[in-house]
Amino acid sequence: MxxxxxxxxxxxxxxxxxxxxxxxxxxxxxxxxxxxxxxxxxxxxxxxxxxxxxxxxxxxxxxxxxxxxxxxxxxxxxxxxxxxxxxxxxxxxxxxxxxxxxxxxxxxxxxxxxxxxxxxxxxxxxxxxxxxxxxxxxxxxxxxxxxxxxxxxxxxxxKLKDKNQELSEGNASLINELENERLRKAPDQLYGIPTLCAHVRRETFAHSSVVNESLEQNIAEVEALLQQRDLDLDARIGAGQSVYHLWLGVQQRINKMLQSVVNEFGEEHFIGAESLPVYSEDEWQDAQANREFMLSQFAARKGGQ
Known part of the structure; x- marks a missing residue:
C-alpha cells in the first residue's frame, strides 16, 4: 500500500x-x-x-x-x-x-x-x-x-450538462414554434405578395449585407497576413488554414442553398439583368431599415469583444 x-x-x-x-x-x-x-x-x-x-x-x-x-x-x-x-x-x-x-x-x-x-x-x-x-x-x-x-x-x-442541453434544445424548439406561429398569424399578403415571400426577400437582403460586412473585414485581415512575411511561417500557415477551411464550409452551404433554389425554379429564372430582384418603395424602405438594424447589431457585438 x-x-x-x-x-x-x-x-x-x-x-x-x-x-x-x-x-x-x-x-x-x-x-x-x-x-x-x-x-x-x-x-x-x-x-x-x-x-x-x-x-x-x-x-x-x-x-x-x-x-x-x-x-x-x-x-x-x-x-x-x-x-x-x-x-x-x-x-x-x-x-x-x-x-x-x-x-x-x-x-x-x-x-x-x-x-x-x-x-x-x-x-x-x-x-x-x-x-x-x-x-x-x-x-x-x-x-x-x-x-x-x-x-x-x-x-x-x-446530469447538469444533460439538463442544460435539454433546456437549450427546448428553447430552440420554442423559438422555432414562436416564429412559425408568428408567420401563421401574419397577414396572407405583404407588399402585395405572400408574407413568407416578403419575409425571405427582406431577411436575405439583411443577412447577405451582414455576411458581406464581415467578409470585407476578414479580407482586409487576410491581405495583411499575406503581406507580413516576417511573421512566424507556421503561425501564418495556421491562420491561412483557418481562412480556407472555415470560409470553404460557408461557401459550400451557400452553394448548396443556391443550387436548391435553381433546381426548384429552373436556371432560366436566374440569368440576365431581368432576374435581379425589384422592390416596391415601401418594401425597399423596410428592407433597408432591417438591414441597418442588423448591421448595427453586428457592429455592437464586434465592438463588445
Missing amino acids: TIKDQDLSEIHALSAEEQQQLIAKIEKLAGHIQMVLPDTLDEAWQEVVRLEEQAVVNTAKRGFLYMSIKTQCAHGEFESKLKEFGIAARTAQDAVSIAKMFLALPDAKTRTSALLNISKSKLVELARLPVETVEALDEDDLDSLNELSVREFRKEIK
Missing part, C-alpha cells in the same frame, strides 16, 4: 512515540518549505481552510498566466515550453478552464466560500459546465456537490 492509498484514520492508530516522531518530521520539513506550524488546533484548521482556498485561487492565477503567455508565443512555442518545464498540457488546460470560469462569473459568485472550498479536481469538472449553469448553483448546491466523491460528483455534473 502506498502513502496515497492510506486512510486518514490510520494516523490515529500510531502509538504515542510514533506520533511524536511523525510530528518531529513534519516540523523539520515545515522548516525546509518555510512554513510555521500553528500553535493551536483552531489556528491549524484556519490555516488549512486558507490554504485550500489559496489552492483554488492559485490555480486560477496559473490559468490567467497561461492565457497571457500563450497570446505572446509563436505557433507551437507554448506547447514546447510546457514540455521543457515538465508541465502536462492537460494541467495547463484545466487551469485555463478554471480561470475562464472565474472571468465569466459575477464577482459575488467568485467570492463565495463554497466555490473557493471546492477541490481542484471537482472545480475542473465544474468549469466544463456552461457559465449560466454554474451561476445558478447556490452555496447549498455547491456544498452538497463538494461532499460527494469525485465519481458521484461527475455523475451529478453529467
